[in-house]
Amino acid sequence: xxxxxxxxxxxxxxxxxxxxxxxxxxxxxxxxxxxxxxxxxxxxxxxxxxxxxxxxxxxxxxxxxxxxxxxxxxxxxxxxxxxxxxxxxxxxxxxxxxxxxxxxxxxxxxxxxxxxxxxxxxxxxxxxxxxxxxxxxxxxxxxxxxxxxxxxxxxxxxxxxxxxxxxxxxxxxxxxxxxxxxxxxxxxxxxxxxxxxxxxxxxxxxxxxxxxxxxxxxxxxxxxxxxxxxxxxxxxxxxxxxxxxxxxxxxxxxxxxxxxxxxxxxxxxxxxxxxxxxxxxxxxxxxxxxxxxxxxxxxxxxxxxxxxxxxxxxxxxxxxxxxxxxxxxxxxxxxxxxxxxxxxxxxxxxxxxxxxxxxxxxxxxxxxxxxxxxxxxxxxxxxxxxxxxxxxxxxxxxxxxxxxxxxxxxxxxxxxxxxxxxxxxxxxxxxxxxxxxxxxxxx
Amino acid sequence: xxxxxxxxxxxxxxxxxxxxxxxxxxxxxxxxxxxxxxxxxxxxxxxxxxxxxxxxxxxxxxxxxxxxxxxxxxxxxxxxxxxxxxxxxxxxxxxxxxxxxxxxxxxxxxxxxxxxxxxxxxxxxxxxxxxxxxxxxxxxxxxxxxxxxxxxxxxxxxxxxxxxxxxxxxxxxxxxxxxxxxxxxxxxxxxxxxxxxxxxxxxxxxxxxxxxxxxxxxxxxxxxxxxxxxxxxxxxxxxxxxxxxxxxxxx
Numbered sequence: 001x002x003x004x005x006x007x008x009x010x011x012x013x014x015x016x017x018x019x020x021x022x023x024x025x026x027x028x029x030x031x032x033x034x035x036x037x038x039x040x041x042x043x044x045x046x047x048x049x050x051x052x053x054x055x056x057x058x059x060x061x062x063x064x065x066x067x068x069x070x071x072x073x074x075x076x077x078x079x080x081x082x083x084x085x086x087x088x089x090x091x092x093x094x095x096x097x098x099x100x101x102x103x104x105x106x107x108x109x110x111x112x113x114x115x116x117x118x119x120x121x122x123x124x125x126x127x128x129x130x131x132x133x134x135x136x137x138x139x140x141x142x143x144x145x146x147x148x149x150x151x152x153x154x155x156x157x158x159x160x161x162x163x164x165x166x167x168x169x170x171x172x173x174x175x176x177x178x179x180x181x182x183x184x185x186x187x188x189x190x191x192x193x194x195x196x197x198x199x200x201x202x203x204x205x206x207x208x209x210x211x212x213x214x215x216x217x218x219x220x221x222x223x224x225x226x227x228x229x230x231x232x233x234x235x236x237x238x239x240x241x242x243x244x245x246x247x248x249x250x251x252x253x254x255x256x257x258x259x260x261x262x263x264x265x266x267x268x269x270x271x272x273x274x275x276x277x278x279x280x281x282x283x284x285x286x287x288x289x290x291x292x293x294x295x296x297x298x299x300x301x302x303x304x305x306x307x308x309x310x311x312x313x314x315x316x317x318x319x320x321x322x323x324x325x326x327x328x329x330x331x332x333x334x335x336x337x338x339x340x341x342x343x344x345x346x347x348x349x350x351x352x353x354x355x356x357x358x359x360x361x362x363x364x365x366x367x368x369x370x371x372x373x374x375x376x377x378x379x380x381x382x383x384x385x386x387x388x389x390x391x392x393x394x395x396x397x398x399x400x401x402x403x404x405x406x407x408x409x410x411x412x413x414x415x416x417x418x419x420x421x422x423x424x425x426x427x428x429x430x431x432x433x434x435x436x437x438x439x440x441x442x443x
Numbered sequence: 444x445x446x447x448x449x450x451x452x453x454x455x456x457x458x459x460x461x462x463x464x465x466x467x468x469x470x471x472x473x474x475x476x477x478x479x480x481x482x483x484x485x486x487x488x489x490x491x492x493x494x495x496x497x498x499x500x501x502x503x504x505x506x507x508x509x510x511x512x513x514x515x516x517x518x519x520x521x522x523x524x525x526x527x528x529x530x531x532x533x534x535x536x537x538x539x540x541x542x543x544x545x546x547x548x549x550x551x552x553x554x555x556x557x558x559x560x561x562x563x564x565x566x567x568x569x570x571x572x573x574x575x576x577x578x579x580x581x582x583x584x585x586x587x588x589x590x591x592x593x594x595x596x597x598x599x600x601x602x603x604x605x606x607x608x609x610x611x612x613x614x615x616x617x618x619x620x621x622x623x624x625x626x627x628x629x630x631x632x633x634x635x636x637x638x639x640x641x642x643x644x645x646x647x648x649x650x651x652x653x654x655x656x657x658x659x660x661x662x663x664x665x666x667x668x669x670x671x672x673x674x675x676x677x678x679x680x681x682x683x684x685x686x687x688x689x690x691x692x693x694x
Binding site (some may be wrong): 383384385386388390391392393394395396397399404406407408411 | 495516536547
C-alpha cells in the first residue's frame with residue numbers, strides 16, 4: 001500500500017493532466033480548482049477521523065482510480081433498467097458521460113429546465129451558476145471535494161416559481177464493465193424555486209464485475225414553500241465502491257423528502273446533509289438498505305436546524321444478511337435560535353444473518369431550550385413468536401421469514417409517491433429475500 | 444385409529460419438566476375439553492402438539508391420523524390438518540389478514556395436492572367464512588391482529604379455523620378475556636364448525652365456555668398429568684368443588 005502523501009499527488013496529477021486538456025469556462029475551472037485544493041488540504045480520511053471511523057476505505061485507497069475517459073457499451077440487462085421507472089423526463093449518463101440516445105427528456109413544460117451542463121452551459125440561468133458548488137461541503141468531505149475537482153458534466157434541474165411537474169425527473173447513472181478501475185463523478189444540481197413542486201429520482205445501476213469508484217454529489221436547493229421529493233436508488237454491481245453525498249438546503253416552509261434505497265455495491269456510503277435555514281421548513285430523510293454477502297453499507301446524516309419551527313423526520317431501516325455490515329450514524333444539531341423545532345430520528349436493523357453486523361449511532365446536539373427531539377435505534381432479529389404463529393398456519397419458515405421481512409421494510413416503501421418506483425423497489429426487495437416470492441402480492 | 448393419540452407424552456422447557464406423561468385419545472367428530480388451574484401444563488400441551496420449538500419433547504408419542512406428529516415441522520403439522528387457536532394471537536404489523544390467510548390456505552392445499560385458489564375464489568371464500576363467524580369484513584384488510592381488540596383477535600382465530608378447515612382444532616383458552624357476548628359469538632362459531640370429520644381439543648380454565656361448547660369428554664390436567672377424565676358433568680363438578688379436590692388426589 002502506498003503512503004497517503006503519494007495518494008494525494010496521484011489525484012492532483014490526474015487533475016493537472018485533465019485541466020491541461022480540457023477547455024472550460026472560467027467559472028467551472030475555478031470550481032474544479034477549488035475542489036482539488038480542498039481535497040489536497042484534507043486527503044483521504046484515516047480511521048482517526050470520527051465520521052469515517054467505521055468505513056474501511058482500504059480497498060479504495062489501494063487502487064488508483066483514473067477518471068473515466070469515455071462511456072463503455074451498455075449491456076442489455078442494464079438497458080432494461082434504464083426505462084424501468086416508466087414515463088419521466090429522463091436523462092441517462094453512462095460512466096459519467098451523457099448519453100443522448102438513451103435519454104428521453106420528453107416535452108419540457110414551461111418553467112422546467114432539465115439538461116446536462118455540457119449541452120446547456122450558455123443558457124443556464126444565473127441562479128444555477130451561483131448555486132453550483134455553493135452547498136456541497138468540500139472542506140470536510142473528501143469525496144465531495146474529489147467530485148468537485150473532477151466532474152465533467154452535471155445534471156442541471158431548474159424548476160421555476162410556482163411550477164408543478166406532472167411527470168417525475170429520472171436521472172439514470174450507468175456503470176459499464178469498462179468502468180473497471182475508473183472513477184466516475186456524477187454531479188446533480190436541483191434548484192426548486194418558490195412554491196414549485198416535483199419529484200426527482202437518481203437511479204444508480206451497474207454491471208456486476210467492474211471495480212469502479214462512483215462518487216456522486218447532489219445539491220438540492222428548496223426555496224420558500226417549494227416541495228421536492230428526491231429519491232436515490234443505488235443498485236450498482238457487487239464490485240463497485242459508491243461514496244456519495246446529498247446536500248439539502250430548505251428555506252422557509254419548504255418541504256423536502258429524501259429517500260435513499262441502497263442494495264448495491266460492495267462498499268456503499270451515502271452522506272446526507274440537511275440544512276433547515278428558514279422557519280417552518282420540513283425535511284424527511286428516509287433510508288432502506290438491504291445487504292448481503294460481505295457488503296458494507298453506510299448512511300451518515302447531518303441535520304442542522306438553523307431556524308425555528310422546523311420539522312425533521314428520519315427513519316432508516318436495514319435488512320442484513322450473510323456477513324454484511326451496515327452503519328447508520330446521524331447527528332441532529334439544533335442551533336440556539338431554532339426554537340420550537342421537532343426532530344425525530346429512528347434507526348432499526350433486522351439481522352437475518354448470524355454473522356451480520358449493524359452499527360447504529362443516532363446523536364443529538366441541542367443548543368435551544370424549547371424543542372422536541374427524540375431518537376432511537378434497535379438491532380434485532382425476527383420475532384420467534386410471529387414466525388411460529390405463521391408456521392402453525394402452514395406457512396414455511398422461509399416464507400414466514402420473507403413475509404415478516406417485507407412487512408418490516410414496507411414501512412419505508414409505502415411513503416413512496418411514485419407508483420412505478422414503489423413497485424420497482426418492492427421487486428428489488430423481494431429479489432433480495434429468501435422465500436419471499438409469495439410475498440410479492442402481499443399488501 | 445383415533446384422530447389423535449397421545450401416549451405418555453413428556454415435555455420440558457428450559458430444563459423444567461412441564462408435561463409428565465400425558466395419555467389422551469380423540470376420535471373424529473369428538474370434542475374434548477381439558478381443564479386445569481394455571482401452571483398445570485394446558486398451554487404447554489397445546490404448543491407441543493403444534494410444534495413450538497421452545498419446548499423439548501423428552502418422551503412419549505403422538506399420532507395424528509396415523510402420522511407420527513412429533514417428527515413433523517410445525518408447518519407440516521398444519522398442512523396435515525392440525526390447527527392451534529392461540530391464547531394470545533400474535534400481532535403482525537405490515538401483513539394483511541387477507542394476504543396471510545391466502546398464503547396459509549394455498550400452502551395447505553398445495554401440500555395436499557389440491558389446486559390453489561385464484562384471487563376471486565379465495566375472496567369469495569373468506570367473505571363467506573367471515574360472515575359465518577361474524578367477523579367484521581373491514582378486519583380482513585387490516586394487518587393480522589394489529590390493533591384488534593381482545594374479542595376481535597379471538598374471533599379472528601376462529602375465522603382462520605373456518606377458512607383452513609383442519610381435522611383437529613386445538614383451542615387454547617379461547618375464552619380468556621372475553622365478555623359474555625363475545626364468548627357466545629366465538630362458541631357459536633366453533634359449534635358451527637363441529638362435524639363428523641373434525642375433532643376439537645378445547646383448553647380452558649373455566650367451566651363457563653363449556654356451557655356453550657358442550658364437550659363429549661372432559662379431562663382434568665394437574666401438574667402435567669391428566670388426573671381425571673369423565674363426561675361433561677365433570678366440568679360442572681369442578682366448578683363447584685374447584686381444583687383443590689384433585690390437588691389432594693394428585694398429591
